[in-house]
Amino acid sequence: MIEPLGIERNSVVTSLGTMVYYTPTKDPWPEVTENDPRPSLVFLHGFGGGSSAYEWSKVYPAFIPDYRVIAPDLIGWGRSDHPERNYKPQDYIQTIIEFIEQTADQPTAVVASSLTAAIVIRAAIERPDLFKCLILTTPAGLSDFGEDYSRSFFAQLVTTPILDRFIYSAGVATEGGIRNFLENRQFARPQRVYSEIVQAYLQSAQQNNAEYSALSFVRGDLCFDLSLYVTQLTIPTAMIWGQKSQFTGPEIGRRLAALNPDAIQYFRELEDVGLTPQLEVPEVMTALVRQYLQKLQTSELMPTS
Numbered sequence: 001m002i003e004p005l006g007i008e009r010n011s012v013v014t015s016l017g018t019m020v021y022y023t024p025t026k027d028p029w030p031e032v033t034e035n036d037p038r039p040s041l042v043f044l045h046g047f048g049g050g051s052s053a054y055e056w057s058k059v060y061p062a063f064i065p066d067y068r069v070i071a072p073d074l075i076g077w078g079r080s081d082h083p084e085r086n087y088k089p090q091d092y093i094q095t096i097i098e099f100i101e102q103t104a105d106q107p108t109a110v111v112a113s114s115l116t117a118a119i120v121i122r123a124a125i126e127r128p129d130l131f132k133c134l135i136l137t138t139p140a141g142l143s144d145f146g147e148d149y150s151r152s153f154f155a156q157l158v159t160t161p162i163l164d165r166f167i168y169s170a171g172v173a174t175e176g177g178i179r180n181f182l183e184n185r186q187f188a189r190p191q192r193v194y195s196e197i198v199q200a201y202l203q204s205a206q207q208n209n210a211e212y213s214a215l216s217f218v219r220g221d222l223c224f225d226l227s228l229y230v231t232q233l234t235i236p237t238a239m240i241w242g243q244k245s246q247f248t249g250p251e252i253g254r255r256l257a258a259l260n261p262d263a264i265q266y267f268r269e270l271e272d273v274g275l276t277p278q279l280e281v282p283e284v285m286t287a288l289v290r291q292y293l294q295k296l297q298t299s300e301l302m303p304t305s
Helices: 089-103 114-126 153-157 163-172 175-186 195-205 210-219 250-258 282-298
Strands: 007-014 017-024 040-044 068-072 108-113 131-137 237-242 264-270
Touching (some): 007 089, 040 114, 108 282, 131 282, 163 210, 175 195, 250 264
Parallel strands (some): 108 131, 131 237
Antiparallel strands (some): 017 068
């Protein structure tokens, strides 16, 4: 796996297996000690063939001086365990809660992306005591406002036994498959996809049993209607939405934000950006995360803007 300079690998045990996470503790970064005064800041990657903590690796080093940065590979992804199971949203709600319980000693700020970000909202509803604020990029359940992703052609295609594994091994977990998806579906501008990104996704996608989580995502087993839950959120939140996100456009994000303006204090649409602005325009995302961390942690609830 590709890691930034000075990263230490650690792990915790969850109810579904061992979850690997990365913290910047080696030279040139400060060593993490039991008395470290810096608050925790957790970065959670999204779902898709080859997803891993690498997704935030161009952003989180900027926060090391002020925060104890923690970036895990979720269960079923990256270096974490890959149980042979059909994953459901509650699997990730539970393991994210367990992970934060074991790695943060106080309510923590969480930065998360795409479907994982939507799942984080549900985790924050179940355990609001664990969360200080949320900064979420494209937090869609992918079946929002009554839409049913599982009825899409591709979701139906990968419900066929044997064929689903073939599609994954031949069409997803290959260098060509990864590059094609990133350039044509995930990024707004194909020229922003460079070799390191492709290799990072490929290495994660080729881990043993990586197809279980990826196929659960593609089949729609992990999708849900976030509009049914978002009104229960009580944690100060900012949403950032790529204008050219092909899976769920910013109009869905605005509708979700409007359901709970007390909690969702900020909504920002980014022009000429796709699903993962943290990789496509990391310098912009770094500035926005820093801005929203300051605002969400120091100000009272405000109207959505």
